[in-house]
Amino acid sequence: MNETASCGVLSSAASTAGLLSMTEYLCIKKHHTDYRRKGNGRADLWVADPARQISWAFEAKQVRCAPGTRPSTLEDAMADACHDASRLTDLExxxxxxxxxxxxxxxxxxxxxxxxxxxxxxxxxxDIACKFGGGARPAYAFLRLAQRIKSR
Structure with missing residues (x-):
């Protein structure tokens, strides 16, 4: 399984629940070092609840764990995902x-x-953790609210 497939599964689940969703969509992102600059980019997953008029954007990373996977490996991947999410503009x-x-x-x-x-x-x-079972091995989805980067 890969990151794109994982986002596709989550997008399908959102649609099944009556939400709107898109994967791998074009968006505007803040530059990775100069947050005053913006440019074209891609985001991994967008979900919206039209009834509640709220939407969520997700930037994803995937780790294929091995028996020796350290907590720091998980934390580093989560930090990368949150950093990517923080670069999305407020319009997203x-x-x-x-x-x-x-x-x-x-x-x-x-x-x-x-x-x-x-x-x-x-x-x-x-902030949110899900453990999916039912197959040969469980899979996990971890979510953390990204800190917003303010443009100067």
């Missing part, structure tokens, strides 16, 4: 989130308990 949505999708190895490894414990612990470090 009402709320901006970094989204981290974490998957477990497909190989049949004997001891994934430590890795699952680290992922479960990381859930306490974010």
């Amino acid at each position: 949505a009402d709320r901006f989130y970094g989204l981290l999708v974490a998957t477990l190895p497909e190989e049949d490894l004997e001891d994934l308990d430590d890795l699952v414990e680290r992922l479960d612990a990381f859930a306490d470090e974010v």
Whole structure:
């Protein structure tokens, strides 16, 4: 599974729930070093609830975890996602989130308990966490509200 596919699944779920959604859409972003400058960019996922007149924009990263995956690896990927979300302009949505999708190895490894414990612990470090089961291995979605960058 990859980042684009993960956003597609979340977009489909939003549509099934009666929300509007788009993936990989063109947008205006703040420059990565000079936030006064803006340019064309791409965002990973946009979801809106027309009844409540609210929308959310998400920038996603994906980590394919291994038994030795450290919490800092997860935190670094989440920080990257939040930074990307913070570069979206206020015209894009009402709320901006970094989204981290974490998957477990497909190989049949004997001891994934430590890795699952680290992922479960990381859930306490974010605003929203979901653990999806039902398959051979669980997958995780972690969301953190991105800090907004003010243009000068």
